[in-house]
Amino acid sequence: MKWMSIQMSPPRFLVLAVLAFVILGTCLLKLPFAATTPITWVDALFTTTSAFTLTGLGVVDTGTTFTLFGQLVLLGLIEISGLGIMSFAVLVFIMLGKKIGLQNRILLQQSLNQTSVGGIVRLARSIFVFAIVTQGIAFLVLCLTWVPQYGWQKGMYFSFFHTISAFNNAGFSVWPDNLMRHAGNPVVNLVITSLIIIGGLGFTVVLEVWRKRSFSKLSLHSKLMLTATLAVNVLATLIIFGLEFHGKAVAHLGTFDQWMAAYFQAITTRTAGFNTVDMGLLTEPTLLFMVLLMFIGAGSASTGGGIKLTTFLVMLFGVVKYLREEEDIVLFRKSIKDSTIVKALAIALVSLVFVCVTVLALSVIEHAPVLTCLVEIVSAFGTVGLTRNFSPGMSDAGKLLVTFMMFFGKVGPLTLMFTLAKKGQTRIKYPAEDVLTG
Template identity: 55%
Template structure:
């Protein structure tokens, strides 16, 4: 984290010194307020939408969460849905990405201040290659969303007609790639639980969006697994293993559950298990009712939501690489070794300390929000835990509590979605204003364990 402050020139020549984390947080807040104002316009809704519900929806969209307190497909007009879709695209790719693209289109150079902001937004350790990363990200996004849009159009135009079918395809394409989980249907994608096209396209979009833009750029340029960075290797292998384990476990746990897979043919059970296995890593779509799943499956989904997607991706959570490094460091300690090694490379101690900080701070925020909601909300404990972790991971899955939240509960979840999107450590740096100490003290022993 850079301590150097960035001077931002505002109206009338005034200068406000803001750090990169503060600028990123402020930009999200501005677009949340702008989105709220647009969603409150009479032209945006088909029924009365309160200020708190508009704020909740705007926050959920810009943080690409997907939790909803009103029905997106029926309570908002096409104008309101386009506002939501725009917020999703801005929030998923990152506000700084679009700012840099605008600067480049105007023919201006990307200065040091802008590069530091990009570095912060994409959680990078170096200033090198950031502009190239943004270009790759934008190009890749346009190409992938265009391909997915065409495939889904072939599937939904015959069912809904040209206008409706293409609109549904566009909305769900943008929502899926950005890991938002917003759907124009009240039951999400439950009608397509056994549809191979919808399953593969939607999951392909949010898995790709969630793996991380740095990984995508790395694969694009290296095109060889052996030449990839350690981060990319861990993300690819970790994603495959995590998804495979989750698929097998959910298939077994839900196989005979009469409320979910019980009456389905085997092919639908497999597709259902696959979709529910990969969607908790911040996607938010579902093809079966989450509240009907077994308690064991819900606990597994809780873990997957907490882990989240990849660094510099459209998803949140503590991030998959954080979880992997945490496991590797634990194994290293249990084996009595002094260095954590993977793929013949040593993971620096500063990375391990950062991983521990992310995990601890995330758990503290989850506990605090959970504690408040257990006081104000009249709901089963597991439903409240699920809602909080879903908001933290900006997942969007729910056991049915979102629409029943009190006004205070909605406010708390709004805060949690915001924390989940900007990252708990970023918020910690904003609040604490850390300074590097030049003083070192002697070591001493603290007994633990």
């Protein structure tokens, strides 16, 4: 793997790798046979970035604008990004019988957000097998629903496309109304949301559950992800249903279908970007609540974005620790380091600053309402893909700004900061002094 032995930090390598794939995808989508009608370079860049960052925002209709080749390019970008660039590279070299050196294991560790290099190659192999099996099962179930409805050829392709998009939390659909036409189909709703949840938990959590099969034996991270995901999904379903009960977005649905729509939006909002109701008809309180969910995002080492659910929890319990004047955060009989709390606060603060600045910039550029811009920017940052039908009408400047936020959300706030910043080293120590706060 000599081509990967360039002397650079793992964060910088991963940022450059994402840029390389975005450039490659943009060039492929600009090929004459990739689209039914010519698209601009900005639209190609926006769509490629949206696919590779697993966002799902679109400035053109995927099903009618792109040919089969163009759609397969998008699926390839989605699958490679979802499983991880380094995971794919390692698997290729394993099949070729090549040895994987320490430096490349460190890169793989960084891309999978792991704390050590021990067993990292085995983890990559397990992720690949798990992904293939899970997507295969979901594909077959969706085929049982869509083949009778659309025929063999279209039914199988629709199942294949949406399985990959849902498992990787990408939110791309071949239909202009996304999944609104299937709002009342329980099989489609359950399969898609199950794929979203599995992808959003993080591969390390799912594999640990499979191997240990006992909640008490799981790591603290896995316990937090499982309990918090369940709690947030249930709470979000209840809140969205309460806010939208008999609202315009769900007025055409029966009570059961309204519950199903609330559940679907609760699951998809934190990371995936699919929708079974018209986002433009949702009330402002619902949109603000969904912005919060999008900002929090999914789990670490998952296919989702945002600041990550565990980051939010560490911050939340850090505040509780301060208010109670406790020495440590203790969860499931495990304590969390103060350095982890500081890292969580850094991620949240950097993310919040970027979001606020870009919302203001987009509002000025597009002369659009702040709430509409807030939904668009947080959706891009969280790599979610939900929109109030605002993306297609943006100017090139607005599209480039949203493209940057998708890239920012994909690589992560701290990864980008570490890439741009230089380490400061000093041997001088100064006396400490308190600063008044609060």
